[in-house]
Amino acid sequence: MKDSNFLKEHNAKSLWHPMAHPGDSLANPPAIITSAQGVKITDVDGHEVVDAVGGLWNVNLGFSCQPVKDAIAAQLDVLPYYSTFRGTTNDQVIQLAEELRKFFAPDGLTRAFFTSGGSDSVETALRLARQYHKIRGEEGRTKFLSLKKGYHGTHMGGASVNGNANFRTQYEPLLPGCHHIPAPYTYRNPFNESGPERLAQLCLQALEDEIAFQGAGTIAAFIMEPVLGAGGVIPPHKSFMPGVREICSKHGILLIADEVITAFGRTGSWSGSRHWGVQPDMMATAKAITNGYFPFGAVMIADHMTETFEKDTTGKAAIGHGYTYSGHPVGAAAALACLAETQRLNVPENAAARGAQIHRGLLALQEKYELIGDVRGGHGLMCALELVSDRATKAAVDKKTIGKLQKVAYEAGAMVRVSGPNIILSPPLVLSDAEAATILSALDSGF
Numbered sequence: 047m048k049d050s051n052f053l054k055e056h057n058a059k060s061l062w063h064p065m066a067h068p069g070d071s072l073a074n075p076p077a078i079i080t081s082a083q084g085v086k087i088t089d090v091d092g093h094e095v096v097d098a099v100g101g102l103w104n105v106n107l108g109f110s111c112q113p114v115k116d117a118i119a120a121q122l123d124v125l126p127y128y129s130t131f132r133g134t135t136n137d138q139v140i141q142l143a144e145e146l147r148k149f150f151a152p153d154g155l156t157r158a159f160f161t162s163g164g165s166d167s168v169e170t171a172l173r174l175a176r177q178y179h180k181i182r183g184e185e186g187r188t189k190f191l192s193l194k195k196g197y198h199g200t201h202m203g204g205a206s207v208n209g210n211a212n213f214r215t216q217y218e219p220l221l222p223g224c225h226h227i228p229a230p231y232t233y234r235n236p237f238n239e240s241g242p243e244r245l246a247q248l249c250l251q252a253l254e255d256e257i258a259f260q261g262a263g264t265i266a267a268f269i270m271e272p273v274l275g276a277g278g279v280i281p282p283h284k285s286f287m288p289g290v291r292e293i294c295s296k297h298g299i300l301l302i303a304d305e306v307i308t309a310f311g312r313t314g315s316w317s318g319s320r321h322w323g324v325q326p327d328m329m330a331t332a333k334a335i336t337n338g339y340f341p342f343g344a345v346m347i348a349d350h351m352t353e354t355f356e357k358d359t360t361g362k363a364a365i366g367h368g369y370t371y372s373g374h375p376v377g378a379a380a381a382l383a384c385l386a387e388t389q390r391l392n393v394p395e396n397a398a399a400r401g402a403q404i405h406r407g408l409l410a411l412q413e414k415y416e417l418i419g420d421v422r423g424g425h426g427l428m429c430a431l432e433l434v435s436d437r438a439t440k441a442a443v444d445k446k447t448i449g450k451l452q453k454v455a456y457e458a459g460a461m462v463r464v465s466g467p468n469i470i471l472s473p474p475l476v477l478s479d480a481e482a483a484t485i486l487s488a489l490d491s492g493f
């Protein structure tokens with residue numbers, strides 16, 4: 047391996063990072079991670095910490111999941127690639143589709159369309175939503191609704207339904223016909239409502255109002271994360287997603303659950319939709335489907351939609367969409383092994399227990415430190431601290447303070463993620479009690 051100085055210098059010289067200023071890498075060099083075991087990562091200087099980011103919300107089973115590594119190596123030996131475009135398929139992807147059909151049966155989802163990651167999955171779901179309405183003769187249903195603060199990846203469709211200006215402004219004009227309603231974000235919302243249940247009702251009313259304003263017959267789908275992730279971990283009141291389901295059904299609007307983060311156990315349930323007792327029309331998945339070991343994703347599709355497509359006689363149902371890596375056999379083999387491990391280890395149970403432990407610890411930190419304006423979590427291993435410079439005005443903390451806190455926490459033993467004024471925690475779901483305690487004490491030393 048090249049030495050630390052060479053890597054730092056050439057990182058700044060030769061590559062641009064996603065979600066970072068391209069001129070920032072020398073002044074703020076990133077941690078250069080060179081190895082990982084269990085839930086711990088080690089940097090080029092030999093410093094080992096608990097990864098409270100879980101890769102990027104994806105390494106649910108940790109970095110040493112041998113069955114997944116073995117499955118990838120074995121598949122590379124036998125069949126490293128073959129396409130699933132019309133005319134060919136492969137044995138791994140067929141088995142995976144069957145396993146996913148069983149896994150997502152309680153969510154009412156029976157077909158899989160494979161992708162190379164989360165943004166692809168979102169784009170696929172948006173496109174299939176439009177096509178579904180066209181097949182049924184509702185050509186006018188082309189618009190999309192979504193939540194402010196929601197994150198749906200970076201493709202043009204996904205960026206258009208994203209509810210955060212950072213991911214939109216410099217790339218406009220985006221897709222026309224995409225409209226946003228307020229998120230059920232108790233700490234800050236346009237209604238000044240601090241009661242989660244009442245806020246959920248107000249947001250549902252905003253959805254009804256927007257549908258009436260746009261005209262129900264112009265809207266293809268509503269897309270939402272069951273628990274908003276990248277926007278700062280925003281869990282809605284339990285009445286919210288069922289309420290969205292009811293409104294969408296009433297108006298013939300498809301509900302797309304963006305479960306790129308929440309599928310496969312992160313919320314403490316097997317899927318985020320199941321967490322709230324909702325059956326979506328489509329579910330976008332990626333990330334933990336292969337534990338981060340291979341870029342892969344799947345859109346799961348509900349029964350009533352599959353009938354519309356499969357029984358179509360108009361010729362409109364041929365899918366003019368797909369990726370070179372849709373159904374990649376190595377990704378499929380990795381996903382099969384992940385699914386088996388995820389079920390064998392019953393990861394949602396541990397996610398719920400460790401998530402509750404971390405959430406309690408964060409609430410205790412809030413008692414100690416004025417900087418912590420809001421603590422969010424309580425639904426598996428997705429938690430956040432929102433930092434403020436003044437609790438009364440809720441003025442956001444400055445970048446320097448939060449950056450320093452992140453650095454001190456890293457030195458003290460935990461990698462945490464900073465997103466705007468939020469510190470986000472999304473560790474692997476196989477985290478132990480002691481490792482959760484390490485994350486909390488590392489954060490404590492940061493304040």
Ligand code: PLP
Binds near residue numbers: 164165168198307
């Ligand atoms: N949707 C959600 C909810 C996500 O959190 C993400 C990524 O974090 C995406 C979509 C995009 O996924 P990817 O980065 O794999 O394209």
